[in-house]
Amino acid sequence: QVRRTDGLVEVQITAQQSHLILGGKPVWLMTYGGFPGPTLRVREGETVRLKFTNNLPEPTNLHLHGLHVPPSVDDSMALVQPGESRLYEFRIPKGSAGTYWYHPHVHGRVAAQLYAGLAGLLVVEGPLDALPELKEAEEYLLVLKDWVFSGDRIPAWTQMDWMNGREGSLLTVNGAVRPTLRAQKATLRLRLLNASNARYYRLALENQPLYLIATDGGFLEKPVELTELLLAPGERAEVLVRLSRPGTYRLQALPYDRGAMRMHGGMHSVMGDQGMGQGMGTMDHGGMGGMGDTGTMGSLMGMGATRLETLLTIVAPANPKPMPLPTSLAPIERLDPAKAAATRRLVLGERMMQAEFFINGRMFDPGRVDIQAKLGTIEVWELVNETEMDHPFHLHTYPFQVLSRDGQPAPYRAWKDTVNLRPNETVRIAVPLRDFGGITVYHCHIVEHEDRGMMGVLEVR
Ligand code: C2O
Ligand code: CU
Ligand code: CU
Numbered sequence: 001q002v003r004r005t006d007g008l009v010e011v012q013i014t015a016q017q018s019h020l021i022l023g024g025k026p027v028w029l030m031t032y033g034g035f036p037g038p039t040l041r042v043r044e045g046e047t048v049r050l051k052f053t054n055n056l057p058e059p060t061n062l063h064l065h066g067l068h069v070p071p072s073v074d075d076s077m078a079l080v081q082p083g084e085s086r087l088y089e090f091r092i093p094k095g096s097a098g099t100y101w102y103h104p105h106v107h108g109r110v111a112a113q114l115y116a117g118l119a120g121l122l123v124v125e126g127p128l129d130a131l132p133e134l135k136e137a138e139e140y141l142l143v144l145k146d147w148v149f150s151g152d153r154i155p156a157w158t159q160m161d162w163m164n165g166r167e168g169s170l171l172t173v174n175g176a177v178r179p180t181l182r183a184q185k186a187t188l189r190l191r192l193l194n195a196s197n198a199r200y201y202r203l204a205l206e207n208q209p210l211y212l213i214a215t216d217g218g219f220l221e222k223p224v225e226l227t228e229l230l231l232a233p234g235e236r237a238e239v240l241v242r243l244s245r246p247g248t249y250r251l252q253a254l255p256y257d258r259g260a261m262r263m264h265g266g267m268h269s270v271m272g273d274q275g276m277g278q279g280m281g282t283m284d285h286g287g288m289g290g291m292g293d294t295g296t297m298g299s300l301m302g303m304g305a306t307r308l309e310t311l312l313t314i315v316a317p318a319n320p321k322p323m324p325l326p327t328s329l330a331p332i333e334r335l336d337p338a339k340a341a342a343t344r345r346l347v348l349g350e351r352m353m354q355a356e357f358f359i360n361g362r363m364f365d366p367g368r369v370d371i372q373a374k375l376g377t378i379e380v381w382e383l384v385n386e387t388e389m390d391h392p393f394h395l396h397t398y399p400f401q402v403l404s405r406d407g408q409p410a411p412y413r414a415w416k417d418t419v420n421l422r423p424n425e426t427v428r429i430a431v432p433l434r435d436f437g438g439i440t441v442y443h444c445h446i447v448e449h450e451d452r453g454m455m456g457v458l459e460v461r
Pocket of ligand 2: 395
């Protein structure tokens with residue numbers, strides 16, 4: 001449903017209930033017509049006229065995560081009622097080539113709606129995509145998302161889900177369990193999105209480095225070689241993969257401990273029933289509230305890491321000859337913290353057992369402005385995590401750069417909209433507020449935490 005006439009892209013997106021097969025079983029979801037939703041592929045400078053229709057039995061809306069567009073358009077407080085439509089019209093900014101996504105943003109219902117499958121990619125192309133080293137690479141879009149079902153439904157949230165953010169033991173890539181990707185070329189460009197509510201993916205390719213070329217807000221200055229890449233909820237990354245020998249390569253999620261409480265042991269039969277097939281050491285869902293068919297609760301509760309999972313198998317072509325890496329990508333301006341018009345401190349806090357979350361001691365209130373900033377300035381924000389758990393901090397409307405982490409300067413410049421904070425960590429970011437005044441929000445992208453208060457309001461004028 002895309003129409004394109006000189007620089008104008010017209011698209012329609014509908015949110016609806018859908019009955020799909022996931023992990024081999026039919027399930028009821030809420031989607032934009034399938035999971036993941038249709039990928040919007042646009043070019044820098046184009047105008048997008050997006051007609052969004054809500055065919056769900058509850059209010060929803062559409063948030064353009066990461067895209068630098070006016071908050072009056074990307075208004076996360078506006079609701080689209082059942083049966084109604086809303087027109088989102090915006091221009092794709094120059095220099096924004098990268099991987100973005102869209103999902104609902106109804107405070108209090110984000111966890112339920114995102115978990116149920118309302119997510120899709122928005123890919124922005126720009127002049128740099130014509131670089132031979134990128135153009136000749138084979139591109140794949142990979143949406144990572146975990147699930148849990150009770151029969152063919154998503155079960156109700158337990159208190160533990162609200163505390164931790166809900167994970168699930170059914171891991172999918174583009175809605176498929178451990179799919180195989182048969183590469184035609186020896187150089188791949190993977191556009192990765194973590195669309196999970198709360199699961200972190202510590203990604204690694206067996207015996208093969210990843211070459212990071214882009215983060216949330218687009219290209220780096222040059223590729224960065226990594227042995228692993230942590231993708232927190234909401235984050236995106238683009239990597240080049242060079243398949244230098246024939247055979248298979250597994251993309252894995254390595255164990256990661258984000259400080260969530262987990263139940264241990266006793267869950268083999270239940271998880272086996274969900275088609276996981278591999279012995280379960282850790283249970284990532286259920287607990288406190290009692291969970292219907294996940295009845296046989298393990299005995300131990302504590303902190304713990306997720307277990308190693310294979311997400312995807314890549315099969316290299318015969319006689320693979322990977323291309324050289326691009327030597328330079330996009331220049332990224334240096335933001336001088338000395339020129340900041342204001343320096344602010346945002347402290348993340350929680351009352352864990354109540355599953356209440358705070359920024360600077362306060363829970364979200366849509367009627368309150370938490371930060372007043374001046375349009376046309378740059379600010380430095382000091383993000384402080386005073387909790388025992390990781391939180392991915394996300395700011396709408398204004399892409400930012402990470403300056404330092406616990407005093408250590410960032411290893412390279414990058415445009416971000418979501419940055420992870422480890423327990424007791426302090427991250428300093430530089431936020432240019434150059435254009436688009438208005439009211440927007442920042443929040444934790446463990447969306448249960450967002451629904452339970454970890455969000456604030458920024459007014460720029
Ligand atoms: Cu993807 Cu306000 O979030
Ligand atoms: Cu967002
Ligand atoms: Cu959080």
